[in-house]
Amino acid sequence: MSSDSSKFVYTVAIGVGVTLATGFSYWYYLQWKQRNTIPEKWRRIGTLEQINLYPIKSCAPLKLNPNTEITCDVLGLQINGCRDRALMVINDSNEMITARAYPRMVLIDTKLVGPQRLAFTAPGMDTIELDLSTLKKAEGEQVKMKVWDTSVNAGFVGGKYDKWMSKYLLQKESGMRLVYYPSENPVKAIRSRMLREPYILGADRGTFTDATSYMIINLASIAHLNTRTPRPVDPLQFRGSFHLKMDSDEPYAEDHWQWVKIGDQAIFRVVAPCTRCIFTNINVLTATRDPDSQPLSTLNKYRMFKDYASPSFGIHLGLRIAGKIKKDAVIYVEDK
Template sequence: MSSNLSTSLGLSNKTLIGVGVGLVAAGTAGYLVYRHLHRDLMPIKWRRVGTLQQIHIFPVKSCAPLKISDQQQEYDCDLLGIGIDSWRDRKFMLINDNNEMITARGYPHMVHIQPKQINNGLLFTAPGMPDLPLDFHHLQSPGKDGKDVRTAVWGVSLTVMLCGTQFDTWFSQFILKKDSGLKLVYYPYSVPVRTTLPDMKHMPFLRQTDSGTLNDATSYMLMNLASIADLNTRLKQPVEPLQFRGNFELKMDVDKPYAEDGWQWIRIGDDAVFRVVAPCTRCILPNINVNTAQRNVDGEPLKTLRSYRLFNYSSPALGIHLGLRRPGNVKANDVVYVEDE
């Protein structure tokens, strides 16, 4: 705009500069909004990166994965997490007499509690303990018989239901070596009800419905076996993938450690689509050997992970948290795809 025109309009040079800056800012903001929305659109094109080598359901938080005889079993993926009919991931949890969550972080031998699939229920086994069956038909909804209990998962409160005194006694005897002190509870809802963890609210693509059942953070987590293999080259004693307790273990066609750091979308098989919503930052749980239930005296693998996977987090990252964006069935050896850029 010429100086004569600006004078005729009664606009100073400072005003014109301000208007220009405002227009640029508005345009930039509009572009950022467009880019954000565009990045959250489900991809149309996909490229294959590998196959699912292993799928895990952990019915009881911090205990062993569900033992399934049929390796070709299909798993359904919905907002609550991965499951097979009524057998769901992290549907059960242990709390103490103060209704506080307990995990293998404090009681490593919890990883030796083995849930097995039986007709409409679970069979719990543990070293030195009698087998204990649980019938899903006996599980009730909130508000009945006063069996609901208020607890929390990492500070986020929710109501759960008690399973019964026989389960409290069994788990207390194995974990605490006494007849009481622990209670087995279960998640009674058909949808995710927990709010997002406070320290994850800054994640732009995380939704409240990604909270799942009684998971630490989100309803799904994937481990790239190439990343674990690379970690093992740095350790004196290699660790097993199961120590990271992921639902999905990915075997890449071409091993690329930490390739998952750059992925935004994942499709497994023909239908199930997931949004990568956060890196999985690690606590001390991977330091527990799943075979011996012993915690590594040198603090490994967490110590080594901290040396090169800390980034700007307080804990090192390995694996990725996923949020379901399209339900579907998955099974071992399904092809895994990521967005094709």
């Protein structure tokens, strides 16, 4: 083959490659746009029965007035400087501590007792208060630790809070430390098992949350589950941000949704089913594990999805439009 012929073939090959690459990029863009374009039409499916903001990861939700308006922003639920899962307990090895290993954590209650003032209470413990505004101003020591397989920096809240947590969880003067999320943005990486989900974005990572900033539980699904388990399950055992009361009482309708709107402002993309672990077996009123590993053992029998290693219950949401919500707000899904 002559040199001119070789150049012609080479030029054609480059042109074909560029055309294919451009075509693939455009196809990918169209797919991305289709997945992320907010619907124009919505249909009502129920109302917001309960909002759960967990100031301390693995502990009880914040006690809220039913008329309280809550902000949904990129890091999660927020009210008066108190943010969902922006506080967390770690041990002296800088390892995340949860109720999976220390069930008594679910009995640690929190309540806002003033502007940016959070009170902690627990059985047998004196109440302790934290001025949340001081955390934003703190420039003290930070530590790099992990939420499962994702690294994130955390700031130390203070010695008296470490002592309080240690005394309650270990009956010792030390061993546990309370840390806070120091960033104003989601900075930790997407958890490895969520990377295959096509709809998740980097902004969905949240604070010290396991996977995403938001998760919704359909109370009709809880009611159906309770027909199959030997003892009733409290919805709080699933740690959802939102409890949905459906107009139709249809269980597992959430498996088929792509978009959710709460009230007039906040819009969410459904990014993944929420897979479940042994945390669901902990009674939130008694902090005891179910003797028969319920409800997880029941969920294993009928809520296993293809390519997922554990059963699914509820759905993860990624915020696409921020807004304010409150109890009894109407909940919508996309109207196809």
